[in-house]
Amino acid sequence: MSAYDELMAQRGESGEPGDPEESSAAPAAETPAPDTPAPDSGSGGMARLLEIAANNADELLNEAKAEAERLTSTARAEADRMLGEARGEAERIRAEADEQRTRANDEIAGLRETEREHRERMQTHLKEMLARVETDSAGS
Numbered sequence: 001m002s003a004y005d006e007l008m009a010q011r012g013e014s015g016e017p018g019d020p021e022e023s024s025a026a027p028a029a030e031t032p033a034p035d036t037p038a039p040d041s042g043s044g045g046m047a048r049l050l051e052i053a054a055n056n057a058d059e060l061l062n063e064a065k066a067e068a069e070r071l072t073s074t075a076r077a078e079a080d081r082m083l084g085e086a087r088g089e090a091e092r093i094r095a096e097a098d099e100q101r102t103r104a105n106d107e108i109a110g111l112r113e114t115e116r117e118h119r120e121r122m123q124t125h126l127k128e129m130l131a132r133v134e135t136d137s138a139g140s
Helices: 003-011 020-025 039-139
Strands: none
Touching: 003 039
């Protein structure tokens, strides 16, 4: 039963306002029966209606707060999960980059060593060639 229906039941009325059955059943000049509440007692019904409306509003507000809290906690959990995944991915990429840097540095060191060895061989070879040229030109 709706709050309006409760109020109407308390007042001894039935049907919706403006209901043709209701308006034709009670003529306007009729005096209230002794068991019918006086017009001032309608304020009690209105107070009850306001109380019901306030209770409904409080209930809806509490439901909305609970839903907001549930959504917030779900969003936080999802954000934490995504943040954890992102941090893990960043750490994996960082480790991979460090490994690649180490390999590149090792390769550079190897190339520098090869360069040094080739340079020494070239110097030794050029010195030998220069010594031969000098011995050939001195002997001729």
